Amino acid sequence: MENTAPAPEWKETASAEIPEPKKKKNFIFPIILALALIVGGYYGYNAYTYGKTHEETDDAQIATNMAPVVSKIPGYIKEVRVKDNQLVHKGDTLIILDDKDQKMALQQALAGLQTAKSNVSTARAATNAASQNINTSTAAVNTANAQVEAAKVNVWKTTQDLNRYANLVKDHTITQQQYEQALAAKQAADKQLQVLIQQRNQVAQQTGVVNSQTAASSEQIGVASSVVKQREVDVENARLMLSYTVITAAQDGYVSKVPVQVGQFIQPGAQLFSLVKDSEKWVIANFKETQVSKMVEGQKVKIEIDAFPDHEFQGVISSFSPATGSSFSILPPDNASGNFVKVVQRLPVRVDFVNLDPAVAKKLRAGMNVKTEVILK
Numbered sequence: 001m002e003n004t005a006p007a008p009e010w011k012e013t014a015s016a017e018i019p020e021p022k023k024k025k026n027f028i029f030p031i032i033l034a035l036a037l038i039v040g041g042y043y044g045y046n047a048y049t050y051g052k053t054h055e056e057t058d059d060a061q062i063a064t065n066m067a068p069v070v071s072k073i074p075g076y077i078k079e080v081r082v083k084d085n086q087l088v089h090k091g092d093t094l095i096i097l098d099d100k101d102q103k104m105a106l107q108q109a110l111a112g113l114q115t116a117k118s119n120v121s122t123a124r125a126a127t128n129a130a131s132q133n134i135n136t137s138t139a140a141v142n143t144a145n146a147q148v149e150a151a152k153v154n155v156w157k158t159t160q161d162l163n164r165y166a167n168l169v170k171d172h173t174i175t176q177q178q179y180e181q182a183l184a185a186k187q188a189a190d191k192q193l194q195v196l197i198q199q200r201n202q203v204a205q206q207t208g209v210v211n212s213q214t215a216a217s218s219e220q221i222g223v224a225s226s227v228v229k230q231r232e233v234d235v236e237n238a239r240l241m242l243s244y245t246v247i248t249a250a251q252d253g254y255v256s257k258v259p260v261q262v263g264q265f266i267q268p269g270a271q272l273f274s275l276v277k278d279s280e281k282w283v284i285a286n287f288k289e290t291q292v293s294k295m296v297e298g299q300k301v302k303i304e305i306d307a308f309p310d311h312e313f314q315g316v317i318s319s320f321s322p323a324t325g326s327s328f329s330i331l332p333p334d335n336a337s338g339n340f341v342k343v344v345q346r347l348p349v350r351v352d353f354v355n356l357d358p359a360v361a362k363k364l365r366a367g368m369n370v371k372t373e374v375i376l377k
Contacts (some may be wrong), residue, residue: 053377055295059346060285060370062305065277067251069094070269072244075101077264084257088249088275095260095272099245106238113231120224148200151193158186253277281364282353283315285372286325286346294376295320301351302373305364314354317374321348 075097082094165182256274266272283303287295295317303313324345326333333343351372353361 054373054375055287055291056371056373057285057287057291058369058371059287060283060351060372062281062364062366062368062370063284063350064281064366065251065253066256066366067253067275067277068271069247069249069273069275070271071095071097071247071266072268073097073102073241074268075099075245075266077260077262077266080258080260080262082255082258084255086255087253087278088255089252090249092249093246094249094255095247097245097247097266099242102238102242102245106235106242109231109234109238113228113235116224116228116231120228123224145200148193148196151189151196155186155189155193158182158189162186247272249275251275251277252279276366278362281356281361281366282318283351283370283372285349285351285370287349287374289324289345289347292320292347292349295349295374300375302375303351303353304371304373306369306371307363308360311360313356315351315372316354318350318352320350324348 077095078098079096080094081092081096082088088094162179162182162185165179168179253275256276258273260266260272283301285301297317297319299317301315301317303315305311305313324347326345
């Protein structure tokens with residue numbers, strides 16, 4: 001007999017309400033935000049104070065003296081004695097030009113000088129001969145004057161004798177023959193005086209001609225001497241042109257790329273290549289025009305060179321450019337056009353290195369990028 005127990009009855013009981021736990025406030029975000037504001041404010045304040053006392057730019061490069069190598073005369077290149085990037089010293093031969101034409105010009109100038117000197121010698125000889133002729137003519141004139149004076153005395157004497165004989169012949173003190181002899185002596189004396197006067201005039205005329213010849217000879221000496229000076233200048237100019245056939249280094253430095261070849265014809269004034277001076281270097285920093293109001297010469301500058309990131313260089317402002325960089329461009333801006341757009345200009349500022357290590361200076365090259373920081377106070 002099955003004994004079945006009755007199933008237990010489940011009674012529903014009202015469950016008690018369980019209170020939800022309270023959420024804790026999250027302070028992480030406010031703390032992070034506060035820290036961010038503090039750090040941002042700190043760096044912002046530092047940036048503000050830094051901007052008040054510093055001006056910086058990375059638009060800067062290393063600069064140095066670069067002398068162009070040019071030829072002063074046209075000609076064909078005979079020899080090239082340098083290579084790319086070669087170190088040369090002042091006076092070293094760089095290029096030699098063909099000098100045949102210059103040597104011929106020098107020989108012609110020397111020949112012209114010799115001819116001019118010969119002309120001077122000839123003119124001086126002619127002047128000396130004319131001077132001797134002057135002395136001879138002067139002596140002849142003096143002799144003629146003395147003879148004329150003697151003839152005048154003789155004329156006076158014969159005139160006195162004739163007058164005295166004329167009175168005596170009237171008294172029949174002397175004979176007619178004696179009177180006629182006195183008359184003949186007087187007439188002979190007159191003719192002799194006329195002849196001597198004519199001879200003296202001729203000698204004086206010849207003396208004038210000789211004087212003119214002497215003056216002409218002296219003038220020829222002056223002209224010939226001037227020609228000599230001109231020929232001497234021609235010789236010096238020819239020698240100068242000959243010296244230009246050898247192109248030498250004007251300073252110590254490194255040769256840039258040498259694009260010229262033997263046999264190439266070059267024109268005077270054309271740049272062949274450049275010679276970079278290695279002993280002096282500085283920085284050209286292009287600051288915005290809004291940055292230079294507080295900058296003055298003598299302020300200290302911190303220099304960072306990209307090629308030497310671990311090395312800090314010191315410098316000082318040396319000078320300011322008299323014009324902006326765009327003013328020196330081939331096509332400067334023309335602000336008279338109607339479509340003008342204002343662009344902030346940059347002013348080149350020269351910064352000289354201070355206590356630059358010579359070993360490091362040798363490694364610096366013109367055009368290297370630089371960052372500069374000017375300490376305003």
